[in-house]
Amino acid sequence: MTNSIGEMEDCEVMFIIGSNTNENHPVIGSTLRRAVTQKGGKLIVADPRRIGMVRDATIWLQHRPGTDAALINGMLNVILAQGLQNQEFIDSRTENFEAMKKVVAGYTPDKVSEITGVPAKDIIAAARLYAGAKTGAIFYAMGITQHTNGTDNVKNLANLAMVCGHVGRPATGVNPLRGQNNVQGACDMGGLPGDLPGYQKVADLQARKKVAAIWGRKTLPAKVGLTVTEMMDATEHGEVKVLYIMGENPMVSDPNLRHVEKSLKKTEFLVVQDIFLTETAALADVVLPSAAWAERDGTFTNTERRVQRIRKAVDAPGQAREDWWIITQLAKRLNQKWDYKSPKQVFDEIAKVTPSYAGISYARLERGNGLQWPCPTSRHPGTPILHAAGFARGKGFFTPVEHQEPAETPNKAYPFTLTTGRILYHYHTRSMTGRAEGLNQLAPECEVEINPADARSLRIKDGQMVKVASRRGAVTAKAWVTDRVAKGVVFMPFHFAEAAANRLTIGALDPVAKIPEFKVCTVKLQKA
């Protein structure tokens, strides 16, 4: 997030797009609903489904899945046509405005209405409401990024915020809500094929030299590595022989599961380190037992870049050990002279290597409420709001974005659009929530959301089992007949291994971020 969660209670206009906030980030959902019900803020929700946040929305834009870029262009079009932009901000803080303006000029409300299915008057109203606010904040999640044009979608949201100058002030900004507890940290720490800690680029010789020096090496490998999806291809073809997976379960979470299953089975030597024998661990040659979250010390970095402590409360069972210990033992066997004795010692090194974490220490985290990076020095208070004085690259850059149809569009054989996501009571692949007493009782099985009109024409009744099939596979799950979804759209959560939505989803990737298009593929339905 460019901004912080707490300040959003005082936000005047909130625009949520592609985030089922009250189920996936429930406490942020509460914060935003408080902004509406207690403080008189206004809410715009853009989502193909009537998600919980719609109840408090002044305007709900129910756009067709995969048409986010067009919808945002429509709003930009209205703002510029009606002269509602913040010209002073545009002139002083941004560049390439004209190019963006030219592209969005083609996206009149009527045209956008045709593409998205949203009434033109609602597009106009939403644009006016957001642009007219003193403080306007955008929130998005996987609904924006999990598309073949996900990177474009994100840039387009930045366009929208910059045009209105809703950046760098309290209760504004473009705020991605990160899914897993420490996605932010995993990226910050260099858990990426092209990035060293702190997003220092692998391709940058100076960065490599600097980090190598701290690590006591002459050089670091210069070739950018493989992404998850590329790894799966490479193991399948025998280019990668050893795959070491720590705390992930791609056997449920990856798109196009059949492919993943095939790759993992073909992997010459698979090592999985986890707290349970997950679907992925079951395929491993060696399984290493980890200590769980309540059994160790360390830090997580949340979606607002706040670095916070976790603390050991109970002992790990049997011989399960902390991941840092396991990795250290392995490093020793690979001739590394590592001597880490505690997470604190590791963190001190993180602060040396990672400029944005340089001022953070366990001692500082012990006082106060964590620290938000960038925090470059030990006196720096942390950064609740990014881009207050300027953008990282000097000026904010407008990137013109064109609408692009999803990789699959409905046809006669596959007439429905499937979109996937999470539900309140479960988390990711359910390796944790599936084993928490009670959560399973409240949401024991996968339910496919189907519009009543579609259900009627297929003669499917609420609670009946239905077979959902795509070009890649088929699963059977229980029907939930509901007008939460529009006609022609079905929704499935991806948590359940028994009815894994990712047997259906498509492997098509965004060319830049390499994110799979989970949010749109086409399927057919029939009574099971």
Next chain:
Amino acid sequence: MAKAELTLNGKKVSFTPGQTILEVCQQNGVEVPTLCHLAGTTPTGACRMCLVEVKGARTLVASCAMPAGDGQVIETESEKVLIARKLNVELLLASGHHNCLTCEANGDCKLQALAYQYGVESVRFEKSDRYYPTEDDNPFIVRDFSRCILCGRCVQACNEVQVNRAIGFGYRGTEAKIVTAGDQPYINSDCVFCGECVQACPVGALTEKKARGKGRSWETRKIRTTCPYCGVGCQMWLHVKDNQVVKVTGVEDAAPNYGRLCVKGRFGYDFVQSPERLTTPLIKVRGKFKQATWDEALDLVAAKIKAARKEKGANAVAGLTSARVTNEDNYLFQKLMRVGVGTNNVDHCARL
């Protein structure tokens, strides 16, 4: 903003117009007991525990709902106030079945604490004969309205703190009760089991099912940590007894959640205690897992990495780190891949 002044227990103090008397007291370290008051929500003045005496006012006033006024003279511990508060506690105790011995909230109950503080030894009033069956047909929350003092904190928590709007006041007069829509049990209502109402309830009317019988509040240790589920990173207390997490509560007054948690964070902790946990390293031999020692397992992994590297180079090894584990673990994992193995083939499932 313009400052104003009032006299608090004989001392002149200044305040910002718009503050309540209670806020002025708290700001000046003067303790005023409260039951129904819930930070961040509209004051209701329902419990009347925070009564204070304002010179010139005809009756005692509820300090949580009364704005502080310039020149007011306030006494928080006058005889009149103390008598009223004690009477109040007695009335509340008489309003339900407050048998502390069998109550889950014993030791963690505001009413019990106030009875002790104000020296209530016996209740002079006839006890209420209201009796409600306990509701526990959901996995997480036990509702026992025989112990409810109708303070309304749960209603405030649900409607104003979490904005889930699942409960409210129902019925009238002596029939008054906290209800969901249609007075259904939680399991059949709009309740999403965030548990905020339980955290807010000052007595034993709302308690956690999973924590029942697992330990009294004075037997548990509280350890502060961060939720392991979503990216909000809520701050929570783990209540631990005998090497087991028995309960989780939100950390009040701390960003980012200010006390709030959702169903996963509050009730999803017991995967840690699952009998399905992995407890030893495993090596697959002819399609079957065999238990191994750490040395055996790690030696084998290291040997395989070295062999692959020798045969095809370091890029024949790849690693997936995790959005679930700590920064320290992620940092070491990528360092292992980059210098231990010698490849940038490291990624995680952030995209997913």
